[in-house]
Every structure is written in C-alpha cells, then in structure tokens.
Amino acid sequence: MKYILILVIGLFSGTIQAQDSGNDLLNRVVDKTNLVNDYSASVIITPDVPMIKSMPVKAKIYYKKKDKFKVVSKSIAILPKQGFTDVNVFLSDPKKYMVVEAGEKLIGTVQTKLLTVIANESSSEIILAKLWVDPDKAVVLASEVTTRSAGTVKIEYIYSNQIRFGLPSQIKFIVNVKEFKMPKSFSSNPHKSSTAKKNKRKVGTIVLDITNYIVNKGVSDSIFQN
Amino acid sequence: MLLKNTYNELIKILAKPRSYIGFIALTVLIGVILLAMKADGESFISFVTSSFEQTLSFNGLILNGNLIAFIILQMLIIHVPLLVALVTGDLVSGEAAMGTLRMMGTKPISRNSFLLSKFFAGAIYTFFLTVWLAFLSLIIGQYMFGTGDLIVLNSDGLVIIPENDIMWRYGLAFCLAYLSLLSIATMSICFSVFSDNSIGPIVSTMAVIILFTIIGSLDVPTFDHVQPFLITTHMASWRSLFEMPVPYDAIIDSILILVFHIVGFTALALWWFNKKDINT
Numbered sequence: 001m002k003y004i005l006i007l008v009i010g011l012f013s014g015t016i017q018a019q020d021s022g023n024d025l026l027n028r029v030v031d032k033t034n035l036v037n038d039y040s041a042s043v044i045i046t047p048d049v050p051m052i053k054s055m056p057v058k059a060k061i062y063y064k065k066k067d068k069f070k071v072v073s074k075s076i077a078i079l080p081k082q083g084f085t086d087v088n089v090f091l092s093d094p095k096k097y098m099v100v101e102a103g104e105k106l107i108g109t110v111q112t113k114l115l116t117v118i119a120n121e122s123s124s125e126i127i128l129a130k131l132w133v134d135p136d137k138a139v140v141l142a143s144e145v146t147t148r149s150a151g152t153v154k155i156e157y158i159y160s161n162q163i164r165f166g167l168p169s170q171i172k173f174i175v176n177v178k179e180f181k182m183p184k185s186f187s188s189n190p191h192k193s194s195t196a197k198k199n200k201r202k203v204g205t206i207v208l209d210i211t212n213y214i215v216n217k218g219v220s221d222s223i224f225q226n
Numbered sequence: 227m228l229l230k231n232t233y234n235e236l237i238k239i240l241a242k243p244r245s246y247i248g249f250i251a252l253t254v255l256i257g258v259i260l261l262a263m264k265a266d267g268e269s270f271i272s273f274v275t276s277s278f279e280q281t282l283s284f285n286g287l288i289l290n291g292n293l294i295a296f297i298i299l300q301m302l303i304i305h306v307p308l309l310v311a312l313v314t315g316d317l318v319s320g321e322a323a324m325g326t327l328r329m330m331g332t333k334p335i336s337r338n339s340f341l342l343s344k345f346f347a348g349a350i351y352t353f354f355l356t357v358w359l360a361f362l363s364l365i366i367g368q369y370m371f372g373t374g375d376l377i378v379l380n381s382d383g384l385v386i387i388p389e390n391d392i393m394w395r396y397g398l399a400f401c402l403a404y405l406s407l408l409s410i411a412t413m414s415i416c417f418s419v420f421s422d423n424s425i426g427p428i429v430s431t432m433a434v435i436i437l438f439t440i441i442g443s444l445d446v447p448t449f450d451h452v453q454p455f456l457i458t459t460h461m462a463s464w465r466s467l468f469e470m471p472v473p474y475d476a477i478i479d480s481i482l483i484l485v486f487h488i489v490g491f492t493a494l495a496l497w498w499f500n501k502k503d504i505n506t
Contacts, residue, residue, distance in 0.1 A: 048281070051383025053470050059285070076286040076386050081279070150281055175281050206282075208296040 022101035022115045023094075026131070028138040030091050032166040038064040038219040039167065043071075047078045048176050049204030054078060061210070066092065068224045080173045081150045082126075082207060087143065089173040090126045091117070102130075107141045110134050125149065139166050151176055162213045173206040228339045228346075235347030239313060248309035248355050252302070256362040259298055260370055263289065267371075270297075275377075278384075284377075291368030292376040292392050297469070298363035303403055303461055306436050307410040310355060314348040315414035315428035318499070319421040328504050341419070341499045345492060348411045356404040364396055378468045383472050388464045395472075400463040402481070406461040409487045410435065413457070416491040460484050 039062075046056040059073035069085045090096060102116045105226055112132040119127055125148050132142040139159055146152045154174035162169065239245045263270065267289045275284050318341070321327040330340060376387045387395070410431065417427035438458035441449050453459050463480035466473050 035333050049278075052386065053384070054386040057286075057386055073286045074361045074374065075388060076284055076288055078386075079283050081281055084469060127398070153281075177278060177281055218246060 015043050015053065022099040022113075024117055025101070025113060025133055025135055025138070026091065026099050026117070027094075029131070029133055029140060029166065030040055032138050032164075034089055034092070035216075036063070036065070036167065037216050038062075039165075039213055039215045040076055040217075040219055041167075041210045041214070043172045044209045045073075045077050045079065046209070047204070049078065049175065049206065052177075052201055052204075062219050062223050064219045064221070065223065068221075070224050072223070078206060079208075080175050081155055081174055082145060082147050082154050083171075086126065086147075087129060087145055090124070090129070096120055096124060097129075105132055107132055110141060112135075112141050124168045137163060138190075139163060139168075162215065165213075166217055167210075167215065169210055171208045171210070173208075175204050175206065176202055227335050228343055231335055231340060231343035232346040232350075235317070235343050236350060239347055239351050241318075242313070242316075244316070245313050245498065247312060248306075249358055251309055251506040252306070252359055252362060254356070255305075256298055256359075256366070259301065260294065260367065264293055264295075264370060267294075275438045276386075285332075287369070287372060287374040288377055289371060290374035290376075291364065291371040292373060292389070294367035294371050294398075295364040295396065296376060296378060298367070299399065299403065299464070302359065302363075303464070304435070304439060304458070306355065306359060306403075307407060307461070308432055310352050310407050310412040311428050311431035311435075313351055314411040315418050315431050316424045317344045317348055317415055318418040319427050320418075320424045322422040322504075324426050331472070331504050337500050338496055341496055342492075345415055345495075348415055349408055352407045352411045353404060356400060356407060359403070360396075360400045360403065377469070378465075380465070380469065385468065387468060387470065392466050395467045399467045402467070403463040404462075405481060405484045405488075406457070408462075409457050409491070412488045412495075416495040419495045419502070425451065455483065457484065457487055 015018070035098070041061050043059050043061050044056050045059055047054050054076070057073055057075040057077045059071050059077045062068075062070045062072065063085065067085050067089045071079060097119050098116045100116045100118070101113055103114045105112050105114055113135050115131045115133055117129040117131060126145060127148060128143040128146040131140050133139070134141050137159070141157055143155045143157075144152060145155070156172040156174070157168040158170040158172075159167075160169040271289050271293075272279070275288070290434055319325070321330065331337070333340075334486045373389055375389050376392050378385045378387065413434065414431040417430045421430075425477075435458060438456040442453050442456055442459045460480040460483050463477060465479050466480075
C-alpha cells in the first residue's frame, strides 16, 4: 500500500512538474508574441493544393492586436481557414487551456519540446494544439492545431530577422482537402476526363514567404474594414 | 460577282426583322445575367468555392468581369446557335418560299457563287453576333464588375488563371466559339437548300442541336464512339483554353472536326443546289 501511494504521488508530481515547465515555456512564447501590437508585411503565397491549380500570388498582410488580420491581394489568394491569429488569440488567455509537456523532437538541428495545449471549454473552436517549441529561442517551430470546424492543420515555421518578435519568415501550412465532385453539366469539356479517383491526393501545402515586416509602427483600423 | 452578291445578301439579312432577334435576345439575356450577378453574385460564387471553404479561404476579387464572361459564355454557347439558325436557316428556303429563288437563277451568276455568297453572308452575320456576345459578356462585364484573376471549374477542381494571362485565352475562345457557330450556320444553310419553306430548316437545326446535346451529355458507353464527332461536343472546346496547361493538340482536333463539318455541309449544299430543280 505504501509503495502504491509513493507511485501515485510520484506520477502526480511528475505530471504537475511537466505542466509547470510546459506553462513556463509557453508563457515565454506568448510573452514574445505579445511584444507585437501590429504589423504589416509582404507575402508570396504558393499553394500546392489537390484539385486547385494556382500560380504563386503576391499579397500584403496586416495584423493588429488582438485578432484583426487581413490579406490584401489583387489576385485570388488561397489561405488556410485556420492558423494565423486564432492560435495566438487562444494562447493569450491561459484560463482557456491547460498545457502539458509531452516529449521532445528533433526538428532540423533543434531539439524541440512538445507542448500539448488542451482547451478547457467544450465550446472552444480550438480543441487541441500541439506545439513543438524551440526552448532556447522561445518560438514555435511546428504546430498541429485541431479545430472544431476545419479539422487538423499542420504548420511549420522558419524564422529569420524578426525572431525577437516571434514572427516567422516562412509559414508552411499542411492542409487536408475533402474530395471535390463537380456536376458534369457545370464542367463539361470534351477534352477533359476526370482524374482516376485513386490518384487523387488529399493533402496539400500552402507556403507563405513573408518579407518586409513593419512591426509596431501602427496599422489603421480602416484596413480591416471591407 | 461573288462579293457583290454577298453584299446583296447582307442587305437582305439586314432588311429582315428576324435578323435582330438574336441581338435583342442576347442583350436581354446577358443583361438579366449581369443584373442577377450584381444583385446576388456572391451566393453563386459560394457554390463554386463551398467544397473547399471548410479548410481554405479565398481572398481577392473572385466575382469579376472575367468570371462573369466565362459564366455567360458557358450558359449561352448552347443557345446562341438557335439564334444563328433563325437567320441562316432561312437564307435559301426563305427565297424558295417567297418565289424569288427561281428569279435569282435567271441572273448572270453561277449557282455556286450564288450559294457561296449566302454562306459568306451567313458567316458575316454569325461573326457580328459573336462579337456582340463578346462585347456584352466581357467588355460590359469587366466594366460592371472590374477585372481580376479567373476561377474556372472543371471536373478535376479549380483552376485559377492570373489576370494578365486571361485576355489572349478569351480572344481564342471567342474565335473557337465563332467556329462552332459557323458550323451550325453552315448546317442550317445546308438544310435550307433541301427545303422550300422557312420553318423546316430552322426547326431541323434546332432539333439536331438538342439531339446532339442530349447524346453528348449522356454517360452511356454506346455513345462513346459517337460523341467525339458531334458538333455540339466541340462547341464546348473553348473551355480547354482555360486549362493549365492548355491542351493544344485536343483543341486542334476540335478545330479540324468543326472545319470538316463546315466544308462537308458546304460541299453537300453546293452539290444538291447545283442539281436541284428549282420550281418555285
């Protein structure tokens, strides 16, 4: 009985310890992103999504705390529904989630720590977020966000000169796309037969190369209005 | 003589009220589509992107003049031939019905030149109808909705064509649409040679278009060997110009089949008209 009690206490203390160190690391990440009140940047969006043929598109992105985000492009830009501001907004309120440090993983040359963030509220849009964090620089190198409406989105980040703000120079979204069936009458073309079903992939990527960050210099609210 | 008679034939076409029905019908139809798109175009667009919208968001001006022109061309390319046939189906048989064909036979112009001038006049009328279609759908569409990238639906999904890569495609697409309409015009003139009343060739042309369209849209293996040779199948070939990459070989095949029909109907009409005993 004594040994069982020691084991249970040991397990609990281990979990609490993992939770504390996870919280500390996540707080450092959040503190870094909190340094950013607003930013604008140029972006080249390169989609490689199944069933969508599109060329790379130039756009301008604008962000303003806490959740204002806008993509301005003359061209048609395809972006994931989730993954830009919603994770930051979610992480900015520690009451909404609990964090568990769940292991380590080597990403490139960096030994990252995996933080599993679980939503406390059943109504939360983000259900679960796995964050692979560089503990030295306190930035997220990869994430896997499961949302209620858009499924799971995997994101990979590369940082360069804006790493002090936790702003990446490249974001790679890995998205799942549902099968797309078009009525024949709507897509009638004598030269086109539909690709065989088995050849259709369902996972695509959208890569954003972000440059010319202008951070904390003020962004007008009018930009975010339609 | 051929050119002079072509000019005369154009005057005859212009003098008939039915020649303006096509232009008026196109104006009304496209006007209605443009107004409907202006009022409720966004919900129409959501139909296009809804399959992806759970995961992806589309940013930018999707509902623009280029998309409107594409939608209009897609909607009307099957119906415009009926407007063409309304005029061209009457070119020879109308004269037979009015009794002027026999008189024309007494003039110092060969039957070949006489019939070819009708083909040329029909081709010119079809050309202006196509130009009017292009003007209303593309130019007025761009004026009302602006320009931008074009989202095209095909059986494999979406193709997004950059704005600076669109106009040459439309130029060739309208040329291909004109060739399709020209093949219908030639067919109706050919039918017109075989008839002595106005209605027969027009209705016959419409019946053939409807029949071929139905055969072309049926996914029945029996028709698989027939579908590649139908005019109506290749009337949709302009869509291939909005693929990436453009399947030029397939488009050239379509052009050849349409030209084969045009030459075939013209030759058949000339052969029959030359041996025809004109009694009316």
